[in-house]
Amino acid sequence: MTALTLAAIGAGNRGADVYARYALDHPNEADYIAVAEPISERRERLSVAHDIAPEMQFASWEELLSKPKLADAVVIATQDQEHTAPALAALRAGYDVLLEKPMATTLADCVALVRAAEAAGRVLQICHVLRYTDFFTQIYDIIQSGRLGDIITVEHRENVAYWHMAHSYVRGNWRRADETSPMILAKCCHDFDILYWVLGEKVSRLHSVGSLRHFRPENAPRPDVPARCTDGCPVEAECPFSAPGIYLQHRPFRAVAGALGLPPDADLSPYLSWPLTTLAHGDTRPATLRKALEEGPYGRCVYHSDNDVVDHQVVMMETEGGTSVTLFMHGHSHEQSRTMRYDGTRATLEAKFAAHNEILIHDHLTGETETRRWFGGLDGHGGGDHRLMAGFLQTLRDGTRAPLTDARAALESHLLAFAAEDARLTGGSVDMEAFRKRALVS
Ligand SMILES: NC(=O)c1ccc[n+]([C@@H]2O[C@H](COP(=O)([O-])OP(=O)(O)OC[C@H]3O[C@@H](n4cnc5c(N)ncnc54)[C@H](O)[C@@H]3O)[C@@H](O)[C@H]2O)c1
Structure with missing residues (x-):
C-alpha cells in the first residue's frame, strides 16, 4: 500500500x-x-x-x-x-x-x-x-437490530469530570463562548451526533435549560482565596480543583495507578499525556508544569477565571417518530463518562462509556439480562480517534x-446544538423543521 x-x-x-x-x-x-x-x-x-x-x-x-x-x-x-x-x-x-x-x-x-x-x-x-468506537458501534447495532423494539424514551448523559470541566471549560480553551463556542456545541455535538445516528431519526421539537451555576467569584470557598492556586491559597489542599493537585500531584488520576497495577502513590507522569500535555507545548516535566501554573491560564483559581460557558445544560427533544429524548450535560461528575438508558417495547438498554465500558440489555419477555463489560482504555476516546x-x-x-x-451527516448534530443554545437563551421551544429550513435557505 x-x-x-x-x-x-x-x-x-x-x-x-x-x-x-x-x-x-x-x-x-x-x-x-x-x-x-x-x-x-x-x-x-x-x-x-x-x-x-x-x-x-x-x-x-x-x-x-x-x-x-x-x-x-x-x-x-x-x-x-x-x-x-x-x-x-x-x-x-x-x-x-x-x-x-x-x-x-x-x-x-x-x-x-x-x-x-x-x-x-x-x-x-x-x-x-465516537461513531468509530467499538462501544457506540455496538449501541448502534443493538438499536438498529430492533432488539429493543420501538424506542419510547432515551436518557443520554455526558458526565464531564470535575477536573476536565475545570481544565477545558473554566481555565482553558473553551471557557468563553465568544472566543470559541457554547459548551453545548463544543462538548455535545458528539452526543447529538450519536443520538441522531443511533436512532436514525431527526428531532422535531426541543427545549433546553442550563447555566453557569458554580464557577463564579461568589462561590469561592473564602473571600481571601488568591487569583492563582500557586499564590499561597489557604484552601488549596482541600480544593478538588487545585491546579497543583490536578497537574503536579495527579490527584484525580490516582485510580489509574490501580488500573495499571501500580501502588497508589506511584509517580504517574510516564502514564499521563492529555491534559498535562496542554500546559507547555507537550513538555510535561514537573518544573515546566509548575512554571506554567505560576504564569499561564491553567494555574488560575476556578472562581477567578474569565469563564462564561455553562457548567450544566439539559436538552429535551422529541423525534419525528415520537421518541422522547433527554440529553444531560454537566461538569460535576466524579469520573469522565457517558451513560445512557434506552427503554423500548421489547427491552431496556443501560450502558456506560468510560475507561470501563458496560452494556446491559434487559429483555422484557424472558426477564434475562445480557451483560457486556470490557476495558476501553484510558484515552483516545475508546479507540475512536485512531479508527x-x-x-x-x-x-x-x-x-x-x-x-x-461526512459534513452533510455532521450538519444535523450542529443544527441541534445551535437550536439548543437558542432555546436555553430564549426559554422557548424550537420547531426543528422551521429551524432547519431557515438555516438551509438563508
Ligand atoms: N474530536 C474530538 O473529540 C476533539 C477533542 C478535543 C478537541 N477537539 C477539537 O480539536 C480542535 C483543536 O483542539 P486542540 O486541543 O488540539 O487545540 P490546540 O490549541 O492544542 O491546537 C490548535 C493549534 O492550531 C494552531 N493554529 C492557530 N492558528 C493557526 C494558523 N493560522 N495556521 C495553522 N495553525 C494554527 C495553534 O497554534 C495550535 O497549536 C478544536 O477545534 C477542538 O474543539 C476535538
Missing part, C-alpha cells in the same frame, strides 16, 4: 498528538509531508517527528494553502473559530479534508462548508470520533464511499 501524503494544519493536541501520531504508528498508510503551525515549538516538534523538509514547514495555513497542492489531503485541527476559513480554502485548492469538530462556530458557516465540499466533489470528514483516522484514509483510498461522518 502506498502511503497517502498529508499536511497538518494546526499542530496542537489533536493535530500532533492524535492524528499525526496515527501516521507514526502506521507509516504504510499515511505520511505527513507538510505542516502549518504558528507556534514554533509545536511546528518543530511535529516536523522532527515526521522528518518534514524545512521548505514544507509553514507558520500559518494561509501560507501553506497559497502553494500549489502539495499533499493528498489536509488535517485541520486548529481551534474552533479557525475551522471555516482554512477548510474552505483547502477545498478550493483541491484537497480532501479531515476537519475537527465543531465543524464551525456559526450555523451559516456549517452550511457553507457542506455546500463547498459538495460543490467541489471533495471529501470533508468531521472528527465525530476515525483509519476510516478517513480508507475513504480516500477507495475514492467512492462517503465517510461515516
Whole structure:
C-alpha cells in the first residue's frame, strides 16, 4: 500500500498528538509531508517527528494553502473559530479534508462548508470520533437490530469530570463562548451526533435549560482565596480543583495507578499525556508544569477565571417518530463518562462509556439480562480517534464511499446544538423543521 501524503494544519493536541501520531504508528498508510503551525515549538516538534523538509514547514495555513497542492489531503485541527476559513480554502485548492469538530462556530458557516465540499466533489470528514468506537458501534447495532423494539424514551448523559470541566471549560480553551463556542456545541455535538445516528431519526421539537451555576467569584470557598492556586491559597489542599493537585500531584488520576497495577502513590507522569500535555507545548516535566501554573491560564483559581460557558445544560427533544429524548450535560461528575438508558417495547438498554465500558440489555419477555463489560482504555476516546483516522484514509483510498461522518451527516448534530443554545437563551421551544429550513435557505 502506498502511503497517502498529508499536511497538518494546526499542530496542537489533536493535530500532533492524535492524528499525526496515527501516521507514526502506521507509516504504510499515511505520511505527513507538510505542516502549518504558528507556534514554533509545536511546528518543530511535529516536523522532527515526521522528518518534514524545512521548505514544507509553514507558520500559518494561509501560507501553506497559497502553494500549489502539495499533499493528498489536509488535517485541520486548529481551534474552533479557525475551522471555516482554512477548510474552505483547502477545498478550493483541491484537497480532501479531515476537519475537527465543531465543524464551525456559526450555523451559516456549517452550511457553507457542506455546500463547498459538495460543490467541489471533495471529501470533508468531521472528527465525530465516537461513531468509530467499538462501544457506540455496538449501541448502534443493538438499536438498529430492533432488539429493543420501538424506542419510547432515551436518557443520554455526558458526565464531564470535575477536573476536565475545570481544565477545558473554566481555565482553558473553551471557557468563553465568544472566543470559541457554547459548551453545548463544543462538548455535545458528539452526543447529538450519536443520538441522531443511533436512532436514525431527526428531532422535531426541543427545549433546553442550563447555566453557569458554580464557577463564579461568589462561590469561592473564602473571600481571601488568591487569583492563582500557586499564590499561597489557604484552601488549596482541600480544593478538588487545585491546579497543583490536578497537574503536579495527579490527584484525580490516582485510580489509574490501580488500573495499571501500580501502588497508589506511584509517580504517574510516564502514564499521563492529555491534559498535562496542554500546559507547555507537550513538555510535561514537573518544573515546566509548575512554571506554567505560576504564569499561564491553567494555574488560575476556578472562581477567578474569565469563564462564561455553562457548567450544566439539559436538552429535551422529541423525534419525528415520537421518541422522547433527554440529553444531560454537566461538569460535576466524579469520573469522565457517558451513560445512557434506552427503554423500548421489547427491552431496556443501560450502558456506560468510560475507561470501563458496560452494556446491559434487559429483555422484557424472558426477564434475562445480557451483560457486556470490557476495558476501553484510558484515552483516545475508546479507540475512536485512531479508527476515525483509519476510516478517513480508507475513504480516500477507495475514492467512492462517503465517510461515516461526512459534513452533510455532521450538519444535523450542529443544527441541534445551535437550536439548543437558542432555546436555553430564549426559554422557548424550537420547531426543528422551521429551524432547519431557515438555516438551509438563508
Ligand atoms: N474530536 C474530538 O473529540 C476533539 C477533542 C478535543 C478537541 N477537539 C477539537 O480539536 C480542535 C483543536 O483542539 P486542540 O486541543 O488540539 O487545540 P490546540 O490549541 O492544542 O491546537 C490548535 C493549534 O492550531 C494552531 N493554529 C492557530 N492558528 C493557526 C494558523 N493560522 N495556521 C495553522 N495553525 C494554527 C495553534 O497554534 C495550535 O497549536 C478544536 O477545534 C477542538 O474543539 C476535538
